[in-house]
Amino acid sequence: MKALLSTAPGGPDTLELIEIDKPALGKGELAVRVLACSINYPDVLIIEDKYQMRPPRPFAPGAEIAGEVTEVGEGVEGWSPGDRLIAVTGFGGLVEHMTLEAARAFHLPEGADPVAGSALLMTYATTIHALKDRGELGEGQTLLVLGAAGGVGLAAVEIGKAMGARVVAAVSSEDKAEAARAAGADATMIYGRAPFDKEQSKALSAAFKEAVGKGGADVIYDPVGGDYCEPALRSIAWEGRYLVVGFPAGIPKLPLNLTLLKSCDVRGVFWGGFAMREPARNAAHVEQLLDWWQAGTITPRIDCTFPLERGGEAITRLAERRAVGKVVVTMG
Numbered sequence: 001m002k003a004l005l006s007t008a009p010g011g012p013d014t015l016e017l018i019e020i021d022k023p024a025l026g027k028g029e030l031a032v033r034v035l036a037c038s039i040n041y042p043d044v045l046i047i048e049d050k051y052q053m054r055p056p057r058p059f060a061p062g063a064e065i066a067g068e069v070t071e072v073g074e075g076v077e078g079w080s081p082g083d084r085l086i087a088v089t090g091f092g093g094l095v096e097h098m099t100l101e102a103a104r105a106f107h108l109p110e111g112a113d114p115v116a117g118s119a120l121l122m123t124y125a126t127t128i129h130a131l132k133d134r135g136e137l138g139e140g141q142t143l144l145v146l147g148a149a150g151g152v153g154l155a156a157v158e159i160g161k162a163m164g165a166r167v168v169a170a171v172s173s174e175d176k177a178e179a180a181r182a183a184g185a186d187a188t189m190i191y192g193r194a195p196f197d198k199e200q201s202k203a204l205s206a207a208f209k210e211a212v213g214k215g216g217a218d219v220i221y222d223p224v225g226g227d228y229c230e231p232a233l234r235s236i237a238w239e240g241r242y243l244v245v246g247f248p249a250g251i252p253k254l255p256l257n258l259t260l261l262k263s264c265d266v267r268g269v270f271w272g273g274f275a276m277r278e279p280a281r282n283a284a285h286v287e288q289l290l291d292w293w294q295a296g297t298i299t300p301r302i303d304c305t306f307p308l309e310r311g312g313e314a315i316t317r318l319a320e321r322r323a324v325g326k327v328v329v330t331m332g
């Protein structure tokens with residue numbers, strides 16, 4: 001079978017399409033023919049050894065897949081060959097065949113598109129955990145989403161609306177603002193491209209304040225970080241919750257006096273850790289997401305698809321900040 005492998009640390013052009021044996025099926029596992037693998041920002045980082053997880057090389061990037069079961073391992077119940085599934089595997093998805101722990105898999109609803117299915121779990125499950133458990137977002141509250149046309153960003157716009165919030169989407173271009181509006185954002189604002197000097201940072205803070213309105217943002221969902229963080233925090237409401245989700249623009253530092261002045265919380269979000277520690281609560285979230293998906297309340301927006309041999313280009317699209325929605329690699 002074909003696999004797109006990282007054989008040495010480096011950018012997407014270092015990935016190699018290599019013919020390897022299919023993996024052996026273990027106890028408690030499913031053997032899967034991969035239909036689609038969606039790209040997430042961690043794929044940009046993991047191949048350069050800049051991610052929190054460092055798999056031994058060679059490894060295939062690709063953290064989440066949709067696939068078809070070809071064989072069921074010993075001790076696995078509830079799955080048969082031919083069943084379709086979605087799963088987050090962390091890495092290893094840019095291949096034609098893989099094995100995965102059955103406990104990680106969820107049934108792809110009958111007739112559902114595997115390309116969209118492959119783009120559902122990581123972004124939306126992160127976001128429902130972030131907004132419900134960490135952000136305690138309430139109906140009628142104001143939610144500010146940074147990077148609102150990216151993978152987790154668009155999920156936050158849709159889930160924020162599903163939870164009854166007023167959603168303000170912040171993005172870097174008019175195209176991206178249009179995508180956020182199409183996903184249901186009530187208002188949009190366009191920010192510049194970092195780095196920012198002191199004056200630009202002040203102006204950005206004023207722009208965030210104007211966009212969220214007088215009371216401030218009750219919840220801020222930040223999957224961007226860098227120079228965007230402090231100006232955004234300055235627009236938070238009294239007792240607001242600032243959700244730390246990701247850092248494509250860099251890891252920011254914050255003056256803690258800002259949290260005192262607004263009596264607000266800065267809260268970390270680590271979905272992978274949550275899903276491992278609390279599988280039952282995560283499964284309940286996924287059930288909710290599948291219901292919302294079937295009802296049309298949420299719909300993964302597919303930016304574009306690439307075949308496996310061009311999987312590196314899919315990762316480059318995210319690294320270059322060009323994706324609007326999800327980029328997906330499809331297997332033959």
Ligand SMILES: NC(=O)c1ccc[n+]([C@@H]2O[C@H](COP(=O)([O-])OP(=O)(O)OC[C@H]3O[C@@H](n4cnc5c(N)ncnc54)[C@H](OP(=O)(O)O)[C@@H]3O)[C@@H](O)[C@H]2O)c1
Nearest residue numbers: 040041147150151152171172223246247248249269270271
């Ligand atoms: N905490 C968790 O559990 C968890 C789970 C999943 C993902 N994440 C993290 O969430 C972040 C976003 O992931 P994603 O898959 O949604 O990525 P994505 O689709 O690429 O979206 C990231 C967004 O960040 C903005 N951005 C700002 N500066 C950027 C830069 N220098 N390079 C690239 N993008 C930049 C872009 O929007 P604008 O151009 O509009 O600014 C882009 O749309 C990543 O850091 C990822 O690791 C965290």
